[in-house]
Amino acid sequence: MDFLIHLAEGFIGMFQEGGETFMGLVTGIIPMLVVLITAVNALVRFIGEERVNKFAQKCTKFFILRYTIFPFLAVFFLTNPMCYTFGRFLPEKQKPAFYDSAVSFVHPITGLFPHANPAELFVWMGIAAGITELGLSLGPLALRFLLVGIIVMLIRGIVTEIITDRMLKSRNAA
Amino acid sequence: MSEYKSVKVVKGPSGWGGPLIITPSDQQKYIISVTGGGVHKVAQEIADRTGGIAIDGFEKSVPKEEIAAAVINCGGTARSGVYPRMGVKTINTYSNSPSGPLLKFINEGNFVSGVDVRNIEDLEAEEIAASSIEESQPSNLMDKKIAQQLKEEAKAKVRENNSEKGKKKNPIMKLIEVLGNKVGNVVSVFFQSGRDTIETVIKNILPFMAFVSALMGIITFTGIGDFIANLVAPMATSLIGMLIISLVAAIPIVSPLLAPGAVIAQVVGVLIGVEIANGNIPPQMALPALFAINPQVGTDFVPVGLTLGEAEPETIEVGVPAVLFSRLITGPIAVIIAYFASFGLYS
Numbered sequence: 001m002d003f004l005i006h007l008a009e010g011f012i013g014m015f016q017e018g019g020e021t022f023m024g025l026v027t028g029i030i031p032m033l034v035v036l037i038t039a040v041n042a043l044v045r046f047i048g049e050e051r052v053n054k055f056a057q058k059c060t061k062f063f064i065l066r067y068t069i070f071p072f073l074a075v076f077f078l079t080n081p082m083c084y085t086f087g088r089f090l091p092e093k094q095k096p097a098f099y100d101s102a103v104s105f106v107h108p109i110t111g112l113f114p115h116a117n118p119a120e121l122f123v124w125m126g127i128a129a130g131i132t133e134l135g136l137s138l139g140p141l142a143l144r145f146l147l148v149g150i151i152v153m154l155i156r157g158i159v160t161e162i163i164t165d166r167m168l169k170s171r172n173a174a
Numbered sequence: 175m176s177e178y179k180s181v182k183v184v185k186g187p188s189g190w191g192g193p194l195i196i197t198p199s200d201q202q203k204y205i206i207s208v209t210g211g212g213v214h215k216v217a218q219e220i221a222d223r224t225g226g227i228a229i230d231g232f233e234k235s236v237p238k239e240e241i242a243a244a245v246i247n248c249g250g251t252a253r254s255g256v257y258p259r260m261g262v263k264t265i266n267t268y269s270n271s272p273s274g275p276l277l278k279f280i281n282e283g284n285f286v287s288g289v290d291v292r293n294i295e296d297l298e299a300e301e302i303a304a305s306s307i308e309e310s311q312p313s314n315l316m317d318k319k320i321a322q323q324l325k326e327e328a329k330a331k332v333r334e335n336n337s338e339k340g341k342k343k344n345p346i347m348k349l350i351e352v353l354g355n356k357v358g359n360v361v362s363v364f365f366q367s368g369r370d371t372i373e374t375v376i377k378n379i380l381p382f383m384a385f386v387s388a389l390m391g392i393i394t395f396t397g398i399g400d401f402i403a404n405l406v407a408p409m410a411t412s413l414i415g416m417l418i419i420s421l422v423a424a425i426p427i428v429s430p431l432l433a434p435g436a437v438i439a440q441v442v443g444v445l446i447g448v449e450i451a452n453g454n455i456p457p458q459m460a461l462p463a464l465f466a467i468n469p470q471v472g473t474d475f476v477p478v479g480l481t482l483g484e485a486e487p488e489t490i491e492v493g494v495p496a497v498l499f500s501r502l503i504t505g506p507i508a509v510i511i512a513y514f515a516s517f518g519l520y521s
Contacts, residue, residue, distance in 0.1 A: 010395070018391025025383045033379065034371055041367035045269070049187040081475070087483015096493030099479040100500060103472030104508075107436070107464070115371075119378040120436040122386060123468060126443030127460050130450030136457055136520050144461055148515045152465065152508040160500040167492045 029125065037115040044077050044115075052077045057089050066094070067157025068150055071102035072109075080106040080117040096164045101157035108149020111142030178203075178225045180297040183243075183265055189288020190271040191281070194263050195297065198226035198242035206231045208257075209247045209267070211351040216267055217245035219291045238262055245289075247358065258284045265289050268362045273369055386444055393445075402445055407454040410446055413513050416459075416466035417506050424505035426498040429470035442467045461516040462509050469505025473498060 056073045059065040074083035083102050087095045107123045109116045124145065128138050180197040198205070205224070207217035208231035221228035226242050244257040247267045255276020257264040261284070269288030272280035392398065409415035423432055432438045446463050449455045455463070472479065476494045485493065 014391050014395040015388070016391075017395050018387045018389075021390045022383060022387035025387065026380075029383075030375060030379070034368075034375060037371040037374065038364070038368045041370055042364045045188060045363045045367060081479070081482065084479040084482040085484075087480065087485060090483070092486055092489045095480055095483050095485045095489055096476070096496045099472070099476060099483060099493065100497045103475065103479060104504075107439075107468060107471060118374045119382070120440060121379065122382060122440035123436055123443045124464065126386070126440060126445070126447040127450065127464055128447065129444070130447030130455075131457055131460055131520075133447075133451035134453075134457055140519055141460055144512075144515055144519060145464055148461065148465070148508070148512045151511055152504065155507060155511075156500060156504045159504050160496055163500050164492055164496040167496055171492065 033114055033118075037118065040113060040115045047077070049077070053089075056086060060089055063158065063161070064154065066090075067097065067101045067154045071098060071105055071153055071157075072150065074102050075105050075109055075116050076113060079115065080120070083116075093164055093168060094161060097157045097161035100160040101153040104153045104156050105149050108145050108152070111138075111145040179223060181220055181223050182295045182297050183220070183286050183289055184293050184295065185286050186269055186288025186290055186293055188269040189266075189286065189293075190269065192286030192289075194243070194265065194284070194286050196220055196224060196226075196243045196263060196265075198224050202240055202242040203227050204229055204236050204241050205243050205245065206236065206241050207245045208232065209245060209355075211348075211355060214245050214247065214267065215291055216265060216289055216294070219294055220245070220265075223294065223296060247355070248362075254285070254287075255279055268359065268366075270362070270366055271369070382440070386440070389441065390444065390448070394448075403449055403452070403454055406442075406445055407449045410449070410455050410459060410463050410466070413462070413510070416462050416509050416513070420466045420469045420505045420509045421502070423467070424469040424501040426495070426502065429473040429498060429501060431474075432470040433472060433474040436468075436471065439468045439471065456520075458516045458519040458521060461519060462512040465505075465508040465512045469501050469508065473501065 052073055056070055059070040059073070070086065071083070074086035077083075078085065083106070084099055086102070087098050090098050106117045107120065110121055110124045111128070114121055124142075128141065131138055131141060178198045180195055182193050182195050184193040185191055196205075203226050205217045205221045205226045205228045207213045207228060209217070210232055213221075213228045213230050217228045220226065220243060224242070229236065231244070238260045241262050243263045243265055245265045245267065246254065246257065248254045248270065254264070254266060254270055254272070258281070259276050259279040264280075264285045266285070266287035267289055271287070272285065393402070409419055423429060443464075446455060446460075446467070450457055450460060476497050477490050480490045480493050
């Protein structure tokens with residue numbers, strides 16, 4: 001009997017622990033998140049898709065802008081997964097590189113702009129929760145995450161563009 | 175044939191619903207503009223193109239049976255629901271999605287939002303012909319002539335009314351109307367953004383929080399946590415360890431298996447967060463860890479992502495392996511960059 005009681009208490013305890021975690025997440029993160037996402041969503045609506053499209057197309061010519069500002073605009077304004085539709089502004093051989101570049105950014109952006117990918121917040125938030133628990137501020141990490149994210153998307157864009165180019169050439173030669 | 179034409183009204187860039195096909199008839203000849211400040215340009219455009227009559231719904235009321243379409247600028251829930259409920263095709267110039275107490279009456283067959291003048295398209299000639307033949311058969315020629323006369327009269331009357339109104343209108347009233355419309359627009363944008371946000375929180379964020387919480391409860395309570403800590407923590411404390419993690423996750427056969435929904439990256443992120451909180455992983459390692467656990471991002475989604483970018487099938491064929499192989503190189507590079515970028519963080 002004692003064993004069963006012990007077991008039952010353990011069973012409930014496991015979910016009490018989980019419940020506390022859930023409560024912490026809901027009260028600690030959601031209020032700020034709701035206000036932030038609302039504000040950014042409104043901003044995106046005010047600016048309007050067409051103005052973004054027009055500006056973004058100007059960034060496609062130079063490879064540095066093509067794999068930094070261009071995917072940044074795509075992810076910020078269209079969010080995951082509609083951001084990949086920006087590939088239509090690029091010639092065929094650059095599309096895989098753009099996809100690689102944009103998809104690499106859908107997590108680094110969430111540190112500062114969670115509206116861009118709300119379904120996958122915990123890549124960032126899981127680790128951020130540990131930092132918060134230590135009493136450290138998240139700002140420096142979020143900013144560096146974003147900046148390194150931009151460098152990484154540039155590198156991914158360039159490397160994938162080179163690889164795509166080679167594969168297309170060897171394909172045509174064969 | 176018939177003096178009425180059809181137009182197709184499609185939703186705007188951030189709108190919802192539609193496309194609606196608007197075809198006035200002798201019974202339903204009015205395009206009612208319930209927007210305030212006279213006849214809205216969208217209503218006028220539809221009327222001009224279809225041969226219907228645009229009227230200002232605030233100045234004049236017509237029975238709902240005679241309305242071909244209603245143009246509204248409703249940022250809230252009232253007008254957006256009332257007209258669909260009455261069975262009137264509703265065109266909203268604001269980009270609302272259905273909500274509010276009348277939500278159940280609004281559907282893609284009777285409501286379209288975010289509409290501007292350029293979202294109105296003339297329908298193909300054959301389609302018009304096909305639809306108008308059916309309609310015009312029962313009415314004989316006499317009726318039609320009379321109807322046409324009546325319509326012209328009505329049109330002239332409305333025009334007269336409008337021009338009179340235009341002259342009479344007090345500049346202060348005009349200012350209030352313009353101001354009201356602008357403020358209404360701003361409020362509606364914020365309101366819709368809030369609505370979208372709450373929907374996202376309920377549909378995407380809360381469910382994942384529930385999942386994470388249940389997982390955390392089990393992990394911390396059963397002691398699996400200690401086991402994982404012994405396994406993951408040593409890997410995540412050194413550059414070499416993280417490079418190994420990123421290399422494994424970037425293997426072209428492995429990465430598409432790890433990627434879906436970023437679920438694995440999210441779970442591992444939570445685990446590393448716990449270990450950081452427990453002091454087993456130094457906080458500055460958080461930055462390289464964020465990249466070490468995620469070199470597989472999006473590798474399952476390459477064909478879909480490329481299709482969204484309107485890529486040719488040949489591009490997709492080449493693009494998938496190109497992205498997968500690229501990750502083998504760029505995955506570890508990202509970790510190294512993040513490692514050096516973490517110097518001076520939290521110290």
